[in-house]
Amino acid sequence: MKEKILKTLTALILVILPFLVGTSIGKYSPYVETNSFTAYVAIWTVISMAFATIIFLFLRYFQLNRIGVLLFLLICPMVGIIGLAAPPDLSIKMLEHPEREHLRYIFLFIAAAIFGLLTLFLFKGNMLTIKGSGRWIITLIFVVAFAEFIWEFTHHYLYPEGLKLWISEGKNAEDFGKNYDNFSIISIGVMGRYVQFISIIWLSLHLYKLREIKIWSPILVGISGLLGIVSATVIYVTEMNIPKGFEFLFLFFIPGIPFLLLYWLGVALLTNFRKRDIIA
Known part of the structure; x- marks a missing residue:
């Protein structure tokens, strides 16, 4: 009973940990004019190294799920993004500090790289025990999801450069956003979210089927993923003009x-261990 309570509390803390740490460094966000960009990167680097060190030390004493360890490392880029404590600056003021938006997408590139490693580890050794053509179909879906991440992040990483060129051609800066992120671009993003959320929901259900995680994980991931799919659908149908009262969907x-x-x-995988998994 005590072990179950401890696991539950640990899982709960880990679930909200990115927000706890991210908000704690928000006061150092480079979006605050008086803050140092270099200092923020240094703080994030130290925190990320601490997380990585702790999880690898745990590997010495527990037979932790390696995929869980990999996914846990996503906390590093997430803390960096949450710590920015500001939405993307898409105004002309962006050109005064383009490094801010570049940093945001560097964090996302790191997260995408971890997703790419996940895809490689899952299917290279067939860790999910999928046989036949199903294995290749699922692999293709994950590869498409990864490719969309890379395309999308590259597109938005280059936003400041595109805006600068647009202005240099004598065009109105206020018209740039609609041109750069036109409906075709939005449509690709929507399709990407469909593939990404569906693949993640499927993975959570499959891991539960393999008894690698507890039921709370596919429920939490499933509900959040479905909201993401609904959000993508609303954005596609309304062409990014979300109706009043439903603005919260954009978050997903x-x-x-x-x-x-x-x-x-990753949290679900790491907290689903037993006493026999402790290395003497």
């Missing part, structure tokens, strides 16, 4: 949400 469309769900899967 932002690119960090799929990585948060994967992090939660």
Whole structure:
């Protein structure tokens, strides 16, 4: 009974840990004019190294799920993004500090790289015990999800450069956003979210089927993932003009949400161990 309570409390703390740590460093956000960009990066680096060191030390004493360890490392880029404590600056003021938006997407590139490693580890050794054509179909879905992440983050990473070129051509800065992120671009993002959320929901259900995680994880991931799919659908149908009262749905469309769900899967994998998993 005590072990079950301890696992539950540990899982709960780990689920909200990115927000606790991220908000704690928000006061150092480079979006605050008086703060140092370099100092924020240094703080994030130290915190990330601490998380990585702790999880690898735990590997010495517990037979932790290696996929869980990999997904837990998503906490590093997530803390960095949450710590920015500001939405993307898409105004002309962005050109005064383009490094801020670049940093945001560097964090997302790191998260995407972890997703790429996840795909490689899952299917190279067939860790999910999927046989036949199903294995290749699921692999293809994950590869498509990874490819969309890379394309999307590259597109938005280059936003400041695109805006600068647009202005240099004598065009109105206020018109740039609609041109750069036109409906075709939005549509690709929507399709990407469909693939990403579906693949993550499927992974959570499959891991539960393999008894690698407890039921709370597929429920949490499933509900959040379905909200992400609904959000993508609303954004596609309304062409990004979300009706009043439903603005909260946009939260589930932002690119960090799929990585948060994967992090939660990592927490579920890490906290689903038994006494026999302790290395003497």
